[in-house]
Amino acid sequence: MNFASDNVTGVAPEIAQALTAAADGTAMPYGNDPWTAKLSKRLCEVFETEVEVFPVATGTAANALALWQCVPPFGAVICHEDSHINTDECGAPEMFTGGAKLVGLPGADGKMSPDAVDAAIRRTGFRPIHRVRPSVLSLTQATECGTVYGLDEIAALAEVARGHGLTVHMDGARFANALVSLGCSPADMTWRAGVDVLCLGATKNGAWAAEAVIFLRPGLAGDFAERRKRSGHLLSKSRFVSAQVLAYLEDDLWRRNAAHANAMARRLADGLAALPGVDPGAPPAANMVFPILPDGLREGLRARGALFLDWPAERPGKVRLVTSHATRADDVDAFLEAARALSDARA
Amino acid sequence: MNFASDNVTGVAPEIAQALTAAADGTAMPYGNDPWTAKLSKRLCEVFETEVEVFPVATGTAANALALWQCVPPFGAVICHEDSHINTDECGAPEMFTGGAKLVGLPGADGKMSPDAVDAAIRRTGFRPIHRVRPSVLSLTQATECGTVYGLDEIAALAEVARGHGLTVHMDGARFANALVSLGCSPADMTWRAGVDVLCLGATKNGAWAAEAVIFLRPGLAGDFAERRKRSGHLLSKSRFVSAQVLAYLEDDLWRRNAAHANAMARRLADGLAALPGVDPGAPPAANMVFPILPDGLREGLRARGALFLDWPAERPGKVRLVTSHATRADDVDAFLEAARALSDARA
Amino acid sequence: MNFASDNVTGVAPEIAQALTAAADGTAMPYGNDPWTAKLSKRLCEVFETEVEVFPVATGTAANALALWQCVPPFGAVICHEDSHINTDECGAPEMFTGGAKLVGLPGADGKMSPDAVDAAIRRTGFRPIHRVRPSVLSLTQATECGTVYGLDEIAALAEVARGHGLTVHMDGARFANALVSLGCSPADMTWRAGVDVLCLGATKNGAWAAEAVIFLRPGLAGDFAERRKRSGHLLSKSRFVSAQVLAYLEDDLWRRNAAHANAMARRLADGLAALPGVDPGAPPAANMVFPILPDGLREGLRARGALFLDWPAERPGKVRLVTSHATRADDVDAFLEAARALSDARA
């Protein structure tokens, strides 16, 4: 009953097999291998346009490197105040960019509104030279609140950003979960809606350690290759990351894994909704549920071995339950059963 | 009628004379000169304790270097959202510190409350390693809103900060204006209230380019000398800065200049209060007035040569009028006279 | 016949099996997993002292992070001019440290002498504040020239460094190759000889992507955990790296793999020595051979599919041949056979 995060899992069988298949034989290092070449080609197909692809091993690296490419040291990144880049990467974006500023905006359900973004850009950039220069708008899809921006919402935000000359970045740590939630294509959810660079996560959805920074606009990648190497994020045995992402895309594994995770979240939410005294929160659009559990219930579930985080972290009451490709329906049901038993005992 | 800022002036006569007196003769460079030695001694007397002093030429340098000394790259500085370090230094603190995060808090009158600071520290530092580490609380005295923290307010904020292990920094760009406003001693307004490091400004109050970073706690200065040199802020002819600050402190020039500036602000505010349709704002505690001037009045005054800024910068209505050591009562009166004439014409 | 590097291989079977075994089940992320805990314990045994261990995925990350921990931004790292940190990491140490300076020293066979190190420290640190502060001595073991420092050589260098207050760092990308070459213990080759922090490489000797930063002196690790997270080098599924290193140490796999690689290098060198017109270079101490091959021979071998690099990179003549845990004797023999045939044809 580990719902602490979607990174508590190991690796999906299909990806493990791909690594086994890639284990033998020699290949040139540092991205000059056939797997990486194939991955670049594959992602052009998947995204229906010419993209430039840079695999890395962590989501923090993907985000921070992508932002470094797109924001000058004296620039600013507009983002949600609860975004992962703003609260959970120990300042990696600030480090890589040479000290760019993250301007965190409030917004319900983990989403920013176009008006709030417009106002923030105007306010931040008002006195050039004295104030930092707004350079990037960063969206998270699915959001840290488990919600999903609709295609029109993305387009509206991107339009505001582009109108002010900003680049649009998408943190796609849970990209596949949003993709199956919207039932759209990767192209629709990114460049067709105005996204310029995507950090496509695979780790949370079945890989060991695999993310891909994908530049969706020609020329935008710039000196990314140097930045990746310089930050220690170019793996010598790059086939290791590329093989994971290839397997992730093969036979729609990414969509299948995400669909399962999302379904498990709905199963959890539905079960919680039936419990007395539990506020199940909004129906989950992706693979996270944020119910409010009564005091005794949280402790009781934890005493029975359930793992989940208080959310927001510093204030108990609301909790976060995350499902994954590896979550079993049995585990969900056991959790709900325990919750039911505890609730009955309390009644 | 230039009320755009207190840095639109040249240099106070007493400081100009001190520079003339220091113009001839040789002295060892890089701070190894008699003026700098004398300044260190003088500031120990002025602050009634052993202090370590590092003169620099700009306020941005003073703040950014002081923060660099006190916050690790993976740390955070808690400050008011409208503080100069957060909005007007083009990210200098982020640059010098290697990308530390500034956590800007809202707060009426440019002031933070102890509760808000406490909550921000708890929230920011909740998940060590993932979140940045709260390391410094930065206060501005007088504030960017022209208000002044009382001694008990400073002490209450510092107590919260120290309780969490943070260092307390004071941006004293308008330190003297606050000092005469409170009528207290420099020691009272700093280390006796819990301030660890002060950036003492002289530029806005009569110097050409002179600020002093003053460490008020033994050992805190650490490697500051290297940081200052490495950032290009160690002047070879250091006597130039030290002589300014010495003259600034001599015969209470700093207090006299600040008292004049503050009096001119009150004269302005009193005059504005008598005008119909003008909201004069709160009575000024230091040398800034923030009235709301009707639309036609702003334009009319500007057409007559008055200079002042919209404040906040991106939204006209409220304006900022700043007085200085060099502001003449005649100029204030001319401004008020023009405003009166324009108001009468509009009525 | 790929002798381009020891990172052209995939993964050793034992390590692949360990990953398969770790593929299932949940575990807390970010290093809070049983594999990582076990690894820390295991490395204390292997190094016969209390060590602090931080697994990462690349050697560049390991080196740059370790140096960041030990050198201030205004500091200097003394190293060989041909060291990997100085020539092959795209300035990663400079980036992570906030711009510390690498002082590269010449030295035969990729080794520095104690006298050269002493002189460099004295020269670099002569004018404090104006010059950067010598803070770390970095050794590579085995060196980039395929040589190995003897235990007394390491001790002599470390003694000089410590006498000036420097920390001693060892880049152990090929640590195991040196270990079997000297036939000593890990403790002998590190802390007993004065090394404070080791970057232990596994990637070049059989892992996918696994290095461990090992602090051998209490207290030295400091804020390393924050630095690793902030740079994107803390893997969420940390078990993935830890499991590799555990398997690497199990049943002396690291020594066995290295012993094989070293033996293949000797086989290569011996074979080359028998060829007319070939200068085989010094007998290899580890897993690299640096022969001088006549012009036609290089091209001929490459035409037959052999892969190897010119060394130094910008000047053909001398080449570098690297063997690995996966190099087959057949491949070595085929290479030698081809060389012999080409030489005969030229004669």
Next chain:
Amino acid sequence: MNFASDNVTGVAPEIAQALTAAADGTAMPYGNDPWTAKLSKRLCEVFETEVEVFPVATGTAANALALWQCVPPFGAVICHEDSHINTDECGAPEMFTGGAKLVGLPGADGKMSPDAVDAAIRRTGFRPIHRVRPSVLSLTQATECGTVYGLDEIAALAEVARGHGLTVHMDGARFANALVSLGCSPADMTWRAGVDVLCLGATKNGAWAAEAVIFLRPGLAGDFAERRKRSGHLLSKSRFVSAQVLAYLEDDLWRRNAAHANAMARRLADGLAALPGVDPGAPPAANMVFPILPDGLREGLRARGALFLDWPAERPGKVRLVTSHATRADDVDAFLEAARALSDARA
């Protein structure tokens, strides 16, 4: 008898007067003042081309900011190993650039040769992505050895640099001393010979604290304004720096001051050449003499109050004697007289 440096002086009378003249009245801050506008125009005339000018207060700031503008974090600056940027700025270029690498080349008389520069660029840039990218060639004119590059030497170096796509930077801390030494125009010594950006020093030649970063190629200045502000090097009362540089250029003050300093150096050198046991070094081209003084003589002169530095700093024998605009012939003669007396006493 202070020959320690040309920054041991105060300020030239003409510059002091200019500051007095600028002391009163209001002007907009941060470079939006009439002095700065006039300076930009004046420097276009002086350099006979459209230039972009950014005054700052220190030479270290000028150099580090100019390099930051021209080199990416993953880039390299080719320079003389004894250049000020490499040895005397505590790593400021590395800090500002985000960790670019300075590649220091040996070279007689403080000069680099075109061949050495060509080889260094080829060697440094050989393995793109892995090695840092050579981006800037930095020359010092006059050099740290008191020599002066001839116009053809500058042109030859610049040609090599440009052939590889590098920008050419000139550290002109003693620009005027070289100018009068060569008897050429500022345009000849800079852009006509291939220099792209000049750091023009005034501090060592009569100003308090005034340097100008001058971009000699359209478009090269880029975001320099933001960089200057962000590093704390934009003075609020910018008129203070601009007025100094204006006075410095007025009536050829810069040339007159430099001519005097150079003449004093020749007087010193000529006098030393007449002393037994003294190697006067090469005849000075600018304002520095590097004689070898016997052991007793150095101590004796210092005992009589003479100030000068051992050069190189860590090894006594050779010393550096620097003259300036303020050096009096009497002082030179007194020094020579003392040396003569000491030599006679020793004989």
